[in-house]
Amino acid sequence: MVGAGPAGSAAALGALREDPSLRVLLLDRASFPRDKSCGDGVAPHVLDVLGSVGAADVVDGWVPLRHLELARGTTRVEGPMAREVYVVPREVFDARLVEHAQRAGAVLERRRVREVRVTPEGVCLDGELSAPVVVGADGAHSVVRPVLVGDGREPRAIAIRGYAPTAAHRVGKQVIRYGPRAQPAYAWAFDRGDGWSNVGYGELLPGPSRGESPSRALLLDQLEELLPGTVADGQQWKGHHLPLSGWRWRQPDGPVLLAGDAASLVNPMTGEGIYYAVATGVLAGRSAARALAGGSPEDAGAAHRAAVRHLLGRHLKHTWTAARLSRVPAVVDAGIRAAARDRRSFDTLVELGLGDGRIGPRLAGGLARQLIRPHREEHHADPVRP
Structure with a gap:
């Protein structure tokens, strides 16, 4: 190997x-x-696979998380995930x-x-x-x-990761906040459960002829803008490329x-x-x-x-x-709103991001409805059950 x-x-x-x-x-x-350099998130699907080869105990001693927050601007959804995840360095x-x-x-x-x-x-x-x-x-x-x-010539993303003290309002949470740059572009803060969080920011890289890669300073600026107070006390910053x-x-x-x-x-x-x-x-x-x-x-x-x-x-x-669609900010907003109004759509988004999920009729319908219907300026909700 x-x-x-x-x-x-x-x-x-x-x-x-x-x-x-x-x-x-x-x-x-x-x-x-x-x-x-990594977000350190260990999805339940990882432990399912490792359990088949006798290695599911790699997360022993670390605190499981169930709560997820997704947001872009004032559009937000948060709630418990169907299965717990771990954040292990x-x-x-x-x-x-x-x-x-x-x-x-x-x-x-x-x-x-x-x-x-x-x-x-x-x-x-x-x-x-x-x-x-x-x-x-x-x-x-x-x-x-x-x-x-x-x-x-596969598309690539670039991200920077560090560790910062866990803010009181983010204890027990995985937080993802989308930014204004080339989508998908988001900052994250994942509570490790030991007083520290894995924090970072990443975005899609431009193609070979479409401009320069973002600098370390820009990545940290975006992280601070989306998750204020994160950068000053952060440490162990590392950048990395992701072949998507x-x-x-x-x-x-x-x-x-x-x-x-x-x-x-x-x-x-x-x-x-x-x-x-x-x-x-x-x-x-x-x-x-x-x-x-x-x-x-x-x-x-x-x-x-x-x-x-x-x-x-x-x-x-x-x-x-889903990644192609999410390059359009309006689609990101529609996805968050759909997840806020329907528990199964929330769960589907989590599955798409973590493991073996697919875009089912329920999520597709919710996206379509949120794209075509007028909506209020603020969307701030927990996912509801159907």
């Missing part, structure tokens, strides 16, 4: 759960524990997941992989290491991905598989990627193990492609559609 973050460690767990006798090597340029979450993989039998080695070649004998890394199947789980700036699909999912996901045939950010699997509506990472990681590990058991490592790519499309294919199309 190239990369030992959530995707790589989950791939190791998936492979070893399928066949404990396999020799699995986890390669990562960093030593663990290490920090990682990646320094903790990733290290615990790596430890699970090691206990299952994986070997962790610190190494920056620079070259990947596919030969008739297998996959060769840096001219020194070889394996019948390799999983590329090395993040947004993957070395493995270009070997399979070239230098893609598209309409269709690519995975070529062969013995090299992609998972997580390396596969450009990041929710284009919210920037969430941990669920995609662990889900596609486990599937990659299982596909690799089964291909090896069948004596055909070259079949791993096709098997992995089929498994990921079965799990996420429809969802990716719906999140792509």
Whole structure:
């Protein structure tokens, strides 16, 4: 596995759960524990997947959250989510997941992989290491991905993340506030439950010929504008790029598989990627193990492609559609108003952003009604039940 973050460690767990006798090597340029720029949100879907490989305890000791607030200007909805989420620093979450993989039998080695070649004998890394199947789980700036699909032009977002003391009025909450810039553009504050919150701001990057990327100063200014008082006491600021999912996901045939950010699997509506990472990681590990058991490592790519499309294919199309629609501020407002008036629409928006959600007739109808009907200046409500 190239990369030992959530995707790589989950791939190791998936492979070893399928066949404990396999020799699995986890390669990562960093030593663990290490920090990682992220919103730190761990959705219930993540724990569903990790439970299948015996690793759902990675959130032990952290406080679950149920309350979510979404807002753009004066348009707002807040209420309890159907299932609880956790906010766990990646320094903790990733290290615990790596430890699970090691206990299952994986070997962790610190190494920056620079070259990947596919030969008739297998996959060769840096001219020194070889394996019948390799999983590329090395993040947004993957070395493995270009070997399979070239230098893609998928849309990207940029975000900055820090940690700040949790404001009293945000205790027990996940707060998302949309801003005025290129949508989706929003600030967040996610209470960790230990007196600190993960805070940050992100927005869609312009295309290659459409202008410069926003500066660190601009990102922090937007965060302060949307969540006043956040920046002054913040610390551990880190910026990162997010390769966003598209309409269709690519995975070529062969013995090299992609998972997580390396596969450009990041929710284009919210920037969430941990669920995609662990889900596609486990599937990659299982596909690799089964291909090896069948004596055909070259079949791993096709098997992995089929498994990921079965799990996420429809969802990716719906999140792509939702992300395109949400580039129009009026649609963002309509979605928030629809969620404020109908509990099931609220739950659907949460699912779209966190896991395996789809745009159902109820949400689509609510959006349409809110777009065409006159509305009052202020929308400030909890979601109601149908």
